[in-house]
Amino acid sequence: MISRRDFLQATIAASAIIGASGIGQWGRLAAQQRLTQDDLLGFDPLGSVTLIHLTDLHAQLKPVWFREPEINIGVGEVNGLPPHVTGADFLKLYDIKPGSPEAYALSHQDFEALAKAYGRMGGLDRAATVVKSIRSERPDALLLDGGDTWHGSYVAEKTAGQDVVNVMNLLKPDAMTSHWEFTLGRDRVDEIVETLEFPFLGANIFDAEWDEPAYEPYKMFERGGAKIAVIGQSFPYMPIANPGWMFPGLSFGIREERIVELVAEVRDQGAELVVLLSHNGFDVDRKLASRVQGIDIILCGHTHDALPEPVQVGETFLIASGSNGKFVSRIDVEISGGAMKALRHKLIPVFSDIIAPDAEMAAAINAERAPYEAELSEVLGRTDSLLYRRGNFNGTWDDLICNALIEEREADIALSPGFRWGPSLLPGDPITREALFNVTGMSYPAAYRSEMTGERLKAILEDVADNLFNPDPFYQQGGDMVRVGGMGYAIDVGKPMGARVSQMTLLASGEPVEPSKSYVVAGWASVNEETEGPAIWDVVEAYIKRKKVIQLDPNKSVKVFRA
């Protein structure tokens, strides 16, 4: 008898014929300009059930540049494990050739040169082609949206997410879960949910007063002759990481006991495959999988990781499908005797120059953009530096934002939150208003200016650092470190909270930041309701227009240690 584990390994070995990493090995084809849509979509079908996973789109309906992180530190038990492996180590781990299309899609290595060779990625019109292609072969496939869908662009900001809702409806998802959706406000979310023809799942969203479920927790499907339960898990730290006053009366949390109960409930109802459509973040999902029995597949979101192979924890398989429309995951599952027997997975990279846009979707996207085309395309300036956001400690987009905050708001120190959304720009690219909104567009953009003591600044840095580097994933919130302008510091990620941050120094003078002294601090995206100030995009637009050309020096202001 072949054990389940053997079977899966056999499956992976078999897929080695078409691509050992579960993504493909198309370097030579690409070099000869013969890489085709069929190569990208080719899949040796398995079983009768197919899942399609798309997550963390952040309203990126058009193809984008998106540089993956160079620094993504894992602490505690996950030190050195995916997704905390980057660059050359990542390529080695997954046997990906440097300079190949897979290397471009999945790592930061040689990003600028490879971007020019392989082009932009994503675009919901291309994703639509992928989804339609899979459905033509597997009409029963379930399309599951992991959330962070209705937010992150100029048009999404202007229409309170309606543009994304409209075009996503064309894709006909079978279920979704959420995070940034709630920054549109609870009433707006409920208004949209009323119109959806698919469930908006959030098993961990509760009415705070009565401690009762506030949204549908799961949905049972019969597809491919099997009973499939999809349980939705919204971002657990919604009222902490984002402004709780925007969705009053709702409580979130990981609620592990609730997941245990629901897995038992859906199994009692005959579920042969249990899928958690999750916005927990990868490390939280990995820990959850080690503690909760009976989940077959976790479709991971929130932390924006793109992994070419599933990560197995006990009997559970974790699938990480990237962000910003760069990837679509296809998972085929064989079910027999009421249980999952094998799965086959492919992280499909959406190369926008290779995958043809779906005409219906392309037209719908253009129609949503049409009323705003003039504002979107206005050129504010040009960048001579690569602008990207991802990385644990800084990214050049936030260097630019912090510089703008310091100069335009006459501050000593600037803070920019550690968001992980926002695509990249290549050196020489124009900075359009659309590009600026792709990294700033959201519903609480006020750029505050206030006085803070050195002690308060240290407390903020320590607090955020613990959200990122707490060795227990259940205490992590999944963003990156708050970006700091005008001040350098050292951080030892291995220390406990309160002891990680040291050597806080004003960059302008080289003087140490004194705990008792007050400094003028400018920042944006405060979760406090009374925050006042101009919108961050107006601050940065004024700065870019004044500078005309953006050129950034390498940021060496954060020294990282590990005890």
Added chain:
Amino acid sequence: MELTRRDALLLGAGAVAASVLPQPLFAAEPTLDELIAAFTEGAEVKDGGVDIGAPEIAENGNTVPVDVSAEGATSILLLAGGNPSPGVATFHFGKLAVPSASTRIRLAQTQDIVAVAKLSDGSYVKASRAVKVTIGGCGG
């Protein structure tokens, strides 16, 4: 009959007499260990056997939902070790009560919630659970 969690909580509340610990205004606050010693009258306390439900990270440190339960408990002492006054409440359960209770507490800082249960055989068990209180605001 199927009891929902809310029903169970309401039932539990009906059968429970909860007493909020007195907070002396002028005397020095008893420490966590002193409160436990007073509750157990110095008896040995074993680890485990008490379930504490609380969020990993508090959504609002001013009102953190906490529930405690322990099979076979006649009373449960609930403490917040990191608060200026660690005492929160003692729940006493009658013979017909489900030994489970929930309340909301204010947490001054990141800390361990501690619960000590007195079981019907006179023995004591204890558990703790970390709840983080954070400034928040940089996720996503």
